[in-house]
Amino acid sequence: MPSIVVIGAQWGDEGKGRVVDTYAEQADLVVRSQGGSNAGHTVFVGEKQFALHLIPTGIIRGKRSVIGNGMVVDPEYLLREMAGLEADGVPVRPHLLISENVTLVTPYHKALDRANEERLGDRKIGTTLQGIGNAYMDKYGRMGIRAIDLLDEPTLRERLRENVEMKNVLLTQVYGAAPLEFEPMLAAFLDYAEQLAPMIADTALLINQALAAGQRVLFEGAQGTMLDVDFGTYPFCTSSNPVAAGACTGAGVSPKLIDRVVGVAKAYTTRVGSGILPTQVDDPTAERMRPIGREYGTTTGRARRIGWLDLVVLRKAALLSAPDSWAITHLDVLDDFDSIPLCTGYRCGGRTLELFPNALYQLADCEPIYEHLPGWRQPTSGAHKLSDLPDNARRYLDRVTELTGTPVSMVLVGPRRDQTIVVGETWG
Numbered sequence: 008m009p010s011i012v013v014i015g016a017q018w019g020d021e022g023k024g025r026v027v028d029t030y031a032e033q034a035d036l037v038v039r040s041q042g043g044s045n046a047g048h049t050v051f052v053g054e055k056q057f058a059l060h061l062i063p064t065g066i067i068r069g070k071r072s073v074i075g076n077g078m079v080v081d082p083e084y085l086l087r088e089m090a091g092l093e094a095d096g097v098p099v100r101p102h103l104l105i106s107e108n109v110t111l112v113t114p115y116h117k118a119l120d121r122a123n124e125e126r127l128g129d130r131k132i133g134t135t136l137q138g139i140g141n142a143y144m145d146k147y148g149r150m151g152i153r154a155i156d157l158l159d160e161p162t163l164r165e166r167l168r169e170n171v172e173m174k175n176v177l178l179t180q181v182y183g184a185a186p187l188e189f190e191p192m193l194a195a196f197l198d199y200a201e202q203l204a205p206m207i208a209d210t211a212l213l214i215n216q217a218l219a220a221g222q223r224v225l226f227e228g229a230q231g232t233m234l235d236v237d238f239g240t241y242p243f244c245t246s247s248n249p250v251a252a253g254a255c256t257g258a259g260v261s262p263k264l265i266d267r268v269v270g271v272a273k274a275y276t277t278r279v280g281s282g283i284l285p286t287q288v289d290d291p292t293a294e295r296m297r298p299i300g301r302e303y304g305t306t307t308g309r310a311r312r313i314g315w316l317d318l319v320v321l322r323k324a325a326l327l328s329a330p331d332s333w334a335i336t337h338l339d340v341l342d343d344f345d346s347i348p349l350c351t352g353y354r355c356g357g358r359t360l361e362l363f364p365n366a367l368y369q370l371a372d373c374e375p376i377y378e379h380l381p382g383w384r385q386p387t388s389g390a391h392k393l394s395d396l397p398d399n400a401r402r403y404l405d406r407v408t409e410l411t412g413t414p415v416s417m418v419l420v421g422p423r424r425d426q427t428i429v430v431g432e433t434w435g
């Protein structure tokens with residue numbers, strides 16, 4: 008079984024970093040295919056915490072790691088992340104490859120992201136201010152600058168000049184913001200070019216060669232299904248495709264070559280940024296769960312909103328990505344409840360919704376329908392296999408399987424690597 012796609016089934020922050028880290032142990036190649044430095048994937052190695060944003064999590068295990076064409080990459084951020092990892096003793100340069108076709112994030116994307124959020128005021132998306140949406144706008148508007156452009160100074164100069172000129176009109180005349188200077192930006196990009204050049208490659212070719220040679224390729228999704236630009240809670244979403252199919256276009260791999268999809272879901276739900284969270288819990292309950300689940304954004308430090316597990320969301324993820332199994336994370340955060348609500352549908356006037364709708368106005372007057380499952384009131388953090396879990400914890404997982412039609416292949420019961428329950432073989 009040479010290829011696995013790991014995706015987020017909720018609003019991101021599901022704990023994909025830990026799940027990817029588990030599969031990465033036996034992988035040959037780990038590939039990110041969408042998103043950018045808006046992502047934050049956390050892995051603990053012993054007491055040491057690593058937070059990855061642009062670099063695939065596989066780097067921590069010394070695996071060949073690919074920044075795929077579907078990502079948007081801020082070169083300054085990337086070099087800083089590389090330096091941070093190398094200072095922590097993780098070799099990056101020998102293992103990291105960057106797609107020639109990847110779109111670069113520039114200072115004007117970040118300036119425009121900030122200016123637009125300020126313009127929106129109360130209606131803001133609550134972006135990570137990493138310039139993600141603006142970089143994807145340029146990609147799809149066919150005016151982006153790609154990593155391969157860094158390798159040819161005249162091309163870089165011309166494309167950057169044209170963009171800075173245009174973006175300065177937007178910044179100053181539409182948003183009333185300060186313009187950006189071209190020459191210092193070009194000098195910085197020429198410096199990035201020199202540093203990154205040895206890693207820039209035709210990664211689609213390399214990934215396909217690895218698959219053809221029978222190597223194990225792991226695709227590391229970022230964000231989550233409900234943040235997908237096509238299927239998420241638009242416009243309160245990101246600008247890429249976190250659904251499983253995004254791995255194909257974002258890496259240059261045919262759907263025929265994907266063997267397995269794993270959907271990652273927290274045992275409850277969280278969300279950062281603006282937008283609806285139908286199962287949101289009251290503040291005292293959130294305060295109780297937040298420190299145990301470390302529910303603060305890895306990229307922005309913002310406190311995440313918390314809700315009960317929402318199967319309307321998971322069914323949507325199952326529909327769009329057809330996961331072979333779920334990896335359920337943060338189960339230990341539910342250890343201390345007498346009863347645990349599980350959202351099985353939404354009641355909307357006289358109708359019941361079982362699948363998340365495509366427009367937010369369709370959720371007006373909707374309320375979650377809850378089934379209340381008995382809690383287990385015992386620590387799960389020492390469990391190493393399913394049979395170590397309390398009966399009610401296993402019942403909770405079984406109910407998720409029954410109501411989504413998807414089995415559970417992994418359960419995480421704490422932040423450490425050894426707090427991972429794998430059902431069967433990881434790579435099967």
Ligand code: IMP
Nearest residue numbers: 019020045046133134135244245279280
């Ligand atoms: P952007 O991707 O920075 O444009 O942000 C758009 C929305 O997606 C905001 O609500 C962000 O909080 C959310 N978002 C983006 N990346 C992540 C992530 O990795 N985890 C959770 N939320 C994210």
